[in-house]
Amino acid sequence: TWLAALAAMLVPLRSSGSSLRRAGVVRTIPRPIRRWRQRVFSEICRESASTSPEISSADMSGVLEGLEPKELWGRFGELSAIPRPSKEEQKVLAWLKTIAEENKLQWEQDSVGNMVIRRPGSAGGENAAPVVIQGHVDMVTEKNNDVAHDFSKDPITLLREGDWITAKGTTLGADNGIGVAAALALLTMPTTTKLPPLECLFTVDEETGLTGAKQLKGTMLKGKTMLNLDTEDWGSVYMGCSGGGDSTISLPLTTAKTASLKPGEYEWYEVTCKGLKGGHSGMDIATGRGNSIRLLARSLETVRRAHQAKLSLIKGGNKRNAIARECTAKIALPVSSKAKSLALLTKSFEAYQQEYKTAEPSLSFSCEPLPKEGYPEAFLGESSADALLCLLTSLPHGVMRMSTDKEGLVETSSNMATVDLDLMQDSKSPHAEIVCTTRSSLSHALEDVRGAIASLCKVCGAQVEQPESYPGWHPNPDSKILQLTKECYKELTGKEAEEVAIHAGLECGIINERCNGVDTVSFGPTIRGAHSPDERVQISTVKPFYDLVLRILARLAG
The missing domain is CATH 3.30.70.360 (Alpha-Beta Plaits)
Structure with a gap:
């Protein structure tokens, strides 16, 4: 169709945004054309994603209207319009590439689909060591029996219930959509924000086998400190998991x-x-x-x-x-x-x-x-x-x-x-x-x-x-990023964060092994009912979660 043909022209064909810039491609595209291209790409995602007349971007913006941080919730709304079942992440990855190109950011992708988007340091953090921000782009696809929803093409219908954002009879995708939205918000922060160089790592197929992490091209990452944004209890700082x-x-x-x-x-x-x-x-x-x-x-x-x-x-x-x-x-x-x-x-x-x-x-x-x-x-x-x-x-x-x-x-x-x-x-x-x-x-x-x-x-x-096992993330009470995270949490809330290690799998241990050692901590806002149609994210925990990310990064920027 004409939409498919146009989408093919809009999606970047090269494996690195930096190579496009070296060729002069990005610089030669006028700003109005770049904005038009982003709007058209968004419309393509929405049209290919849904045939339901009740769902539109206006409905989504109404649900999320007035929520802070605005950029994070805005990205989450856009993300919710794009189908992203495990092993079917092509559309969301194309969207990430477009965001990188529009903001003149370098990106790199490995053979399994994992993507890194890089943002230079700013406001005094230019020469700091790079920091990895990590989340996975796929989501669990569960729905109630009486709900007609095709996860391969339909967007998620967002609902607001008091202090919670949930979905209409389906999984919400806050696991790990909020983490992904936070990373995207960081990538587009103004240059007046004090940040170290960022390497935002978006992994694929976490929910059905940790495939992306297991096959990650470790050389894509230079940073030796990582914030994983894929846990679901605000106030808890995760420091270990099992393999x-x-x-x-x-x-x-x-x-x-x-x-x-x-x-x-x-x-x-x-x-x-x-x-x-x-x-x-x-x-x-x-x-x-x-x-x-x-x-x-x-x-x-x-x-x-x-x-x-x-x-x-x-x-x-x-x-x-x-x-x-x-x-x-x-x-x-x-x-x-x-x-x-x-x-x-x-x-x-x-x-x-x-x-x-x-x-x-x-x-x-x-x-x-x-x-x-x-x-x-x-x-x-x-x-x-x-x-x-x-x-x-x-x-x-x-x-x-x-x-x-x-x-x-x-x-x-x-x-x-x-x-x-x-x-x-x-x-x-x-x-x-x-x-x-x-x-x-x-x-x-x-x-x-x-x-x-x-x-x-x-x-x-x-x-x-016995297929190859995946490694655990051994708790390290002396971890520098763990101690810094706890300090920043106390400065922000006046309370002590709870150190948590879980006897279940996260991507952290695998990434640590693939990258030959990364000092890691994991935290996130409060999410309940993950992997079920009852999934919901608590609105009042999202802003402090994002504020904690910014505070940690400002300290790491020097």
Whole structure:
């Protein structure tokens, strides 16, 4: 279409704004033409982004009208008009290039899409060391079931509810749109503002695998101090996070036909463990919550060894980054010892309910007989059942070690997240798949646990796939930027900032490794309900957040 053709002409084709300036391209474009080009590009983004008649830039400006800082909220409104799902950041990256060109700023982009836009120091900060400002441009795309919204083309509809900005039935994108908007506001500050040289790093695909950070071209950055603007609790200053890595285990199985059993010798049951809280496999791993896969596997192992029970199906968990809440299995019990087998199962269930009565008050088990037409066609051979239950009862799960540098922080943990065995669906090449997620703020500790997983798999005859892990961000209480941030926060608010390290992944540790060491701190305004349609940002925390950024940068400017 003519819009697509015009957009192609408007989007810069070179990989660096500086090369365009050296060629004289930017200087030869008159200011009115440059302004026209920016307006047209904005209209293209909006027209390609939406077919909904109720959404317009006027509506957005009305929602954000009067909010301070004006430049930050203005950029956030523009950003909200541009679709930016993870792995589909092309439009927002083109918009960033246009902003850089319009403001005569150098930019550089690596092969995965990450972009750096550079602003010279000003008002006495020209000769200071460069500072990295970092955020990610993609957003989580979740919506309510009754909302018609296409994240690939529709802009976000902004709403104001008291002290909060939210969206109409979708994620807002304040994670990390507010951080990106703050960086853009800094890039276009007047030259009378005291700032050091800035390297604003905009990463891609943070939400679905940290891909941008993992593949960052580290040589793009010269700065050795970084402000990450991607955390969500105003008043908290983040100083560390864990790294992580998955282990996907495949256990080949031998099976036998159920028809090979003597008629009437066994009866089949469906056994279920449910009612657990689950939770985030990093943030909630130290809460003492139960893992349904582990609990059910231990109960099955007890009755199998005592009464030669057969195993056909076991399924539990559904997300790699969540503690398993439910698990179901199908087992055959010998009729001759059925009463003893059921009593043993009941005893095991009651023991776990007693053990977890405080942490898991809703934990429940059931053991229901299957009708004969529901009997599985096959069951595991003895050696396969041994190997599978050995893995499920022995793979590391829970806290491995607490931090010695930060009280109350988990240093290393592992989560047995999912198990999937169904002989009805996989009769030709039967195997069980188990996924474990391991986290640590120390890379060597992370690899130690993953090594133990691999060793156990080898003993049990299983194969394991372990993609490259991503590094953690080890807390450093003596960090210069941490101390400066705390000082500036106290000057600004009269209060002490809370130092926080989290047992979950941020881009900071990865960027630190890719750039051979960057002194980093992370903070942001208050955001609630991130990754859900309830996402909202608290208006009253955005201005002090931005003021803190400016105060820190003024100090770093010298």
